[in-house]
Structures are given as C-alpha cells and as structure tokens.
Amino acid sequence: MKLRSRLAIFCAKIIYMASTRLKRGSGSSLPGHVAACIDPEILSGLSCMVRKKVIAVTGTNGKTTTNSILTHVLEAHGLKVISNRLGANLPDGVVSAFVLAADSQGQIDADYACIEVDELSSESVFSRLRPHCVIVTNIFRDQMDRIGEVDTVCKRIQEALKHVPEAELVINGDDVCSRMLADCCRNPVTTYGIGEKLAENLPTGPQEIIFCPACGARLKYDLVQYGQLGIWHCPVCGFHRPRPDISAAEIYFSGCYSFTLAGTPVRTHFREPYNVYNTLAAYAGLWIVEAPRQKFHPVIEQFDYGNDRESTYTIDGAHVQLFLAKNPVGFQQKLFLIRQDPKPKDVFIQINDTKLDGEDTSWLWDVDYDNLSDTSVKTVTVGGIRSSDMELCLKYEGISCSSAADIRHTIQGLILQGSRNLYIVTNYSGLYRTNRILQRIQSVRKGGSRL
Amino acid sequence: MKLKIGHLYPELFNLYGDRGNVRCLEKRLQWRGIDAEIISLAVGERIDFTDLDIVCWGGCSDRESELAAKYLTGICRDFKAYVEDGGCVLAICAAYQLLGDYYETDRGKTEGLGILDIYTKWAPERLVGNIVLKSELVPMPVVGFENHSGRTFIGGYSPFGTVSSGHGNTENDDYEGLIYKNVIATYLHGPLLPKNPQICDLILKRALQRRYNTDIILETLPDEAEHKANHQIVIRFPT
Numbered sequence: 001m002k003l004r005s006r007l008a009i010f011c012a013k014i015i016y017m018a019s020t021r022l023k024r025g026s027g028s029s030l031p032g033h034v035a036a037c038i039d040p041e042i043l044s045g046l047s048c049m050v051r052k053k054v055i056a057v058t059g060t061n062g063k064t065t066t067n068s069i070l071t072h073v074l075e076a077h078g079l080k081v082i083s084n085r086l087g088a089n090l091p092d093g094v095v096s097a098f099v100l101a102a103d104s105q106g107q108i109d110a111d112y113a114c115i116e117v118d119e120l121s122s123e124s125v126f127s128r129l130r131p132h133c134v135i136v137t138n139i140f141r142d143q144m145d146r147i148g149e150v151d152t153v154c155k156r157i158q159e160a161l162k163h164v165p166e167a168e169l170v171i172n173g174d175d176v177c178s179r180m181l182a183d184c185c186r187n188p189v190t191t192y193g194i195g196e197k198l199a200e201n202l203p204t205g206p207q208e209i210i211f212c213p214a215c216g217a218r219l220k221y222d223l224v225q226y227g228q229l230g231i232w233h234c235p236v237c238g239f240h241r242p243r244p245d246i247s248a249a250e251i252y253f254s255g256c257y258s259f260t261l262a263g264t265p266v267r268t269h270f271r272e273p274y275n276v277y278n279t280l281a282a283y284a285g286l287w288i289v290e291a292p293r294q295k296f297h298p299v300i301e302q303f304d305y306g307n308d309r310e311s312t313y314t315i316d317g318a319h320v321q322l323f324l325a326k327n328p329v330g331f332q333q334k335l336f337l338i339r340q341d342p343k344p345k346d347v348f349i350q351i352n353d354t355k356l357d358g359e360d361t362s363w364l365w366d367v368d369y370d371n372l373s374d375t376s377v378k379t380v381t382v383g384g385i386r387s388s389d390m391e392l393c394l395k396y397e398g399i400s401c402s403s404a405a406d407i408r409h410t411i412q413g414l415i416l417q418g419s420r421n422l423y424i425v426t427n428y429s430g431l432y433r434t435n436r437i438l439q440r441i442q443s444v445r446k447g448g449s450r451l
Numbered sequence: 452m453k454l455k456i457g458h459l460y461p462e463l464f465n466l467y468g469d470r471g472n473v474r475c476l477e478k479r480l481q482w483r484g485i486d487a488e489i490i491s492l493a494v495g496e497r498i499d500f501t502d503l504d505i506v507c508w509g510g511c512s513d514r515e516s517e518l519a520a521k522y523l524t525g526i527c528r529d530f531k532a533y534v535e536d537g538g539c540v541l542a543i544c545a546a547y548q549l550l551g552d553y554y555e556t557d558r559g560k561t562e563g564l565g566i567l568d569i570y571t572k573w574a575p576e577r578l579v580g581n582i583v584l585k586s587e588l589v590p591m592p593v594v595g596f597e598n599h600s601g602r603t604f605i606g607g608y609s610p611f612g613t614v615s616s617g618h619g620n621t622e623n624d625d626y627e628g629l630i631y632k633n634v635i636a637t638y639l640h641g642p643l644l645p646k647n648p649q650i651c652d653l654i655l656k657r658a659l660q661r662r663y664n665t666d667i668i669l670e671t672l673p674d675e676a677e678h679k680a681n682h683q684i685v686i687r688f689p690t
Contacts, residue, residue, distance in 0.1 A: 141466075144466070144467065144598065145579050145580075145596070145598055148577075149466065149512040149513075150512070151512050151513065151514050152512075206465065207462075210462045210463070211462075211463070211494075211515075211518055213514075216518050216521075218494075218495075359579075359580065359581065359596070360467070360579075360596045360598065360640075360641075361596075361641075362467040362468035362471070362596060362640050362641050362642055363467075363468060364468065365468030365469075365470060365471035365474075365642055365645075366465075366468050366470070388676065388679045388680035388683050389646075389680055391676050391679075391680070392645050392646065392676050392677060392680045393471070393645070395676050396471070396474050396475060396478050396645060397474075
C-alpha cells in the first residue's frame with residue numbers, strides 16, 4: 001500500500017483515539033475527513049480489499065436498522081464485517097468506518113462491508129465504495145430544505161447507480177417511488193414486498209405518488225400499508241407493483257410481530273410495522289449476494305431493533321420510551337405505536353430545526369395527529385427550538401398541550417406527578433442529548449435518592 | 452354564514468404542509484361560529500368556480516406540475532373569471548408560478564395559466580430559508596419558509612411584502628410575492644396562515660364580504676400561540 005494511504009490511516013487513528021479519550025463526539029466522522037484529505041483515493045483502495053461483498057444501504061427511513069441487521073447476521077456466521085454502525089452515513093463517516101478498521105500496514109481484514117449511505121451522498125460514495133449490492137429501503141419526503149423533493153432523491157440515487165451498473169439493486173417493490181427509481185436504472189433488480197395488511201388502523205400519512213409515473217393516470221391500490229406503500233397498479237398503462245422475490249407471509253401480531261420468511265416462521269421482539277420491511281430488505285440483500293443466511297431467523301428473534309437510538313428506560317418505576325421521528329411518515333408511525341399501548345400515558349414532543357433536523361418544519365402539518373386524541377393520552381407537552389410550531393399545529397388539530405423549555409425538568413416533573421408511562425418523541429438533533437439525559441436520570445435514580 | 456373553501460388538486464399540490472392553510476381557514480371560521488365547507492377539487496373533476504369563496508393552491512414538484520398542466524388548461528378560463536370577479540385565492544410556491552404566463556427552466560418553457568402577467572425563470576441556486584416580510588396588508592410581520600429555484604418577475608403588480616430577512620421573488624429585489632385583487636401569491640410556506648393569523652383573517656373577511664355583500668367585522672380570537680410562533684421567527688431572523 002502506498003505511503004500516502006498509510007499516513008492517512010495513521011492520522012485517522014490518532015484523531016480517533018484523541019477524540020474518544022477527550023470525549024469529543026463519537027469519533028465517527030472526523031477521522032474519515034482527515035484521511036480523505038490526505039488521500040482522496042483511500043476509500044476505493046480499502047473497499048476493494050473486502051474479501052467477499054460490499055453492501056450499501058440507502059433510502060429515507062430504515063437505513064440504520066437494515067444495515068444493523070445485515071451486520072449482525074453476517075457476524076453471527078463468524079464473518080468479519082466493516083460497518084458504519086453508528087449511522088454516520090455521510091462520506092466522512094463511511095471513510096471512517098474503513099480507515100479505523102485497517103491495520104497499521106493499511107490492510108483490511110474483512111469478509112463483508114455493510115455501509116449505510118446518506119441519499120444525497122450516494123453518488124460521491126458509490127463511485128469510490130463500488131458496492132456489489134445497493135439496498136434502497138424506501139423514498140419519502142424528508143428534510144426538504146436540504147434534500148429536496150422525492151424526485152430529486154430518486155435522481156440522485158439513479159446518478160449514483162450509474163457508477164456501479166453491475167451492482168444488484170434491491171428495492172421495496174411496494175413503494176412506487178422506489179419502483180420508479182429502479183425503472184430508470186440498468187442494474188439488475190431484486191424486490192421485496194408484503195402481500196397482506198401489516199396492521200389495522202395504521203394511519204396512511206402523505207402518499208408521495210398518487211398518479212402513475214409512467215402515464216399520469218391515477219394509481220389503484222388493492223392494499224395500502226402506509227404512505228404510498230402497498231399493492232398498486234396503473235389501470236391505464238399497466239405499470240404495477242412487481243411480484244416480490246422476497247416476501248413476508250402469515251403475518252401475525254400479538255404484542256410483537258411473527259411471520260414466515262423464506263418458508264420458515266420467525267418470532268420477533270418488535271412491534272413496529274415498518275420493521276417487517278426492514279427485515280425483508282436485509283434478507284433480500286443477503287439472498288442476492290449469496291451470503292450465508294442459516295442464522296438469519298435466530299438472529300432476528302434476538303435482534304434489538306432500537307439500535308440503541310430508541311431506548312427504553314425505567315425511572316423511579318416509570319416506563320420511559322424514547323422515539324425518533326424526523327419526517328411525516330416516521331412521526332405518524334411513532335404516534336400509531338403510542339396509541340397501540342392501551343395504558344395511560346404522557347407524551348413529550350421535542351422539535352428542533354438545526355441543520356441536522358432540516359430547518360423547514362412545515363412537514364409537521366403533514367402528520368395526522370388523531371392518535372394523540374385518544375383518551376389514554378393524559379397530557380401532551382411540547383419542547384425544542386420549534387415547540388411553538390408544534391403547539392400551533394396541535395391547537396389546530398384540537399389537541400391541547402403545554403410547552404416546556406427544559407426536557408430534563410419536564411421528565412422529572414411528569415414522573416413526580418405520577419406518570420408511570422412516558423413517551424418522548426424527538427427529531428434528530430435532540431436524540432443523543434435526550435438519550436444521555438435519560439441515562440443520567442436513570443442511573444442517579446438507581447443510586448437511591450428519590451426525585 | 453358559511454364559506455366554501457376549495458383545495459385545488461390537493462393530491463398533487465401538497466408539498467409543504469399546505470393542508471395547514473386550509474385547516475387554518477376552516478378552524479378560524481368555525482371558532483367564530485361560521486360554517487366552513489372544504490371542497491377537495493380533485494384532478495379530472497369539473498370545478499364550479501362560481502360556487503367557491505376561497506381557493507387554496509399549494510406547492511408541488513416539477514414532475515407533478517407537468518402532470519397537472521393538462522388539467523389546468525381545462526380550468527383556466529373559469530379560474531380567471533373567478534379572480535377578476537374578486538374571488539379569494541391563496542397560491543403558494545408552484546401555484547404562484549403557475550398563475551403566471553410561463554416558467555422557463557434549463558429544460559424548456561412550461562406555460563402557466565396566464566391569469567397574472569408575470570413570469571418565472573429557473574436558476575441553479577435554490578433560495579432556501581426562513582423569511583420575514585413587512586406586508587401592507589397587515590400590521591404583524593409575515594413569517595414563513597421559502598424554498599424555490601424559480602425567480603419570479605412581477606412587473607407592475609404590488610408585492611405581497613417587502614423582505615426584512617430572506618430572499619423573496621428573486622435574490623436581488625426586496626419584494627416577495629404579489630397581490631392582485633383578492634389573490635395572494637407567495638413563496639412562503641410553513642404553512643403560511645397559522646403563523647400569520649392576520650393574513651388568514653383578512654382572506655376570511657374579504658371572502659365573507661364578497662359572499663354576503665356587506666361589511667364584516669370578525670370576532671377577535673385568542674391568538675397567543677399564533678403570535679408566539681410568529682414572534683419566535685421574527686426575533687431569530689432580524690433585518
């Protein structure tokens with residue numbers, strides 16, 4: 001390996017050690033940034049050392065979960081996997097995952113690489129990562145001030161795929177947007193989908209595509225899951241949902257989801273409808289690259305779908321669930337899950353508008369808040385930089401709420417007032433901080449003193 | 452009393468929480484004991500503009516706007532007559548552009564409805580961000596979010612407002628949007644009306660006056676939440 005690459009790796013590792021010792025950030029992107037500055041070719045150089053396959057995961061929702069399933073399943077087979085498991089999916093984060101996995105000689109010892117890639121970074125990353133397989137989870141509206149319309153996202157991923165025309169493209173065939181994206185690519189396509197209803201009363205939310213992308217006629221749905229996902233076809237030109245190569249059957253929900261995948265039943269620990277899709281996405285990716293899958297089902301049955309990002313806490317006996325909601329379809333799913341829990345509950349919603357969140361909060365008005373007007377929801381509190389936007393939105397939906405400046409005091413106050421069941425919904429920038437606050441309160445409470 | 456609010460092509464023009472504008476008009480009527488009927492004007496259906504009091508029209512993607520074009524030609528004449536007769540229109544983003552003569556991009560020229568004698572030209576740099584205006588229509592500052600690559604040239608029309616913070620119709624002039632008779636056309640979403648209740652009430656008042664042909668004084672509503680949300684943007688994005 002050339003000296004420049006080794007120097008890049010050396011510097012990246014020093015920076016990583018320094019940043020973790022000094023507890024400055026997670027060290028997930030700065031090392032990659034520096035390495036790429038020293039050697040712009042570093043990613044392509046390291047990626048081609050992966051012995052078997054490189055799998056990239058992109059799309060709007062479910063990237064981190066899908067990538068995490070891939071990584072866990074492969075590792076369960078005793079394989080070595082490079083993965084940006086912290087969800088650092090911008091180019092620097094991807095480079096970090098590789099340089100930190102390299103040894104001092106600049107060599108990579110890995111069978112697979114499973115890499116989550118931000119939709120807008122796909123072009124710059126794919127051209128260097130050169131994945132053998134690209135999984136697109138779905139395309140929904142998300143951070144429109146940064147990302148743009150769904151058509152823009154589709155075009156960006158299509159451009160990215162031109163760099164890897166042989167890569168196996170895995171898409172959610174139930175998603176018209178993904179089908180539209182795949183239709184304009186030359187890549188071989190594998191699809192997954194679900195032929196039966198995931199949940200009753202699942203709010204559909206905004207549908208990104210209502211009219212046929214091919215001819216403009218109104219699409220017909222035999223089954224709607226949520227958003228534009230479902231079994232769809234165009235009655236005029238015949239454009240239709242592809243028959244899925246991989247699908248879930250005999251879906252059964254009793255607290256958690258059970259279903260049959262590739263002929264074998266699987267009993268999971270998750271209750272989120274969208275995680276059925278994420279599981280299928282991962283299976284389809286492994287299937288098409290012919291990776292080992294014997295342990296897929298047992299891994300799934302034990303898998304933590306929260307990725308440490310959506311944790312549950314117990315604070316003075318109260319159950320506290322943290323949820324991430326960063327776009328309308330995600331928010332709506334989280335509200336549905338809150339409603340599914342029949343126990344009385346309090347809800348705290350935190351909305352920020354930093355660059356990480358998207359500065360435009362108009363998407364809040366695309367969410368259906370019906371699930372919050374259920375009698376089991378005792379109180380709703382709003383917080384964050386844009387709390388007043390959230391408050392206003394709820395006012396026009398006829399849902400009363402109070403606003404609070406400090407999340408820590410709010411949580412402690414609610415528990416002090418007797419809340420036994422608390423849900424916290426936050427968008428992206430508040431996630432890590434809220435997690436840290438909850439961890440701290442939980443450990444202090446375990447230490448003895450009452451609130 | 453009652454108003455009929457038409458939501459034009461909601462399935463195509465729904466990009467930036469635009470249904471919030473319709474919701475705001477509806478609620479602020481109902482809170483005053485005035486009936487509101489929301490009519491979803493779907494593509495392909497016949498629209499009776501003479502029956503409508505307010506038309507809300509939102510933003511959409513370029514692909515969807517091309518899709519809408521064939522339906523729009525069919526409603527052009529009636530829509531224009533409605534505007535000339537003083538019908539209230541709230542047109543946001545793509546709808547604002549489509550009211551004009553044309554939208555010229557690097558890929559060619561899209562014809563608009565030609566109801567307003569304005570035109571829009573595409574430029575590669577998108578104008579994105581929070582925006583604050585001073586509008587002659589209302590005392591409160593008008594706040595919203597803009598996100599557009601089109602630059603709209605409004606000729607001799609009055610602007611909707613003067614830009615205090617943000618971009619506006621183009622990056623080089625101080626104006627945003629336009630007003631013509633009872634049309635308000637603007638790039639501001641957010642959505643526009645909930646955070647600018649005075650604009651909402653102005654539209655309601657004008658529509659009621661037109662429908663009932665009498666002077667209307669709207670009952671004052673408790674608007675603390677609206678004012679707070681408006682004020683937060685004003686102080687964060689000073690001139």
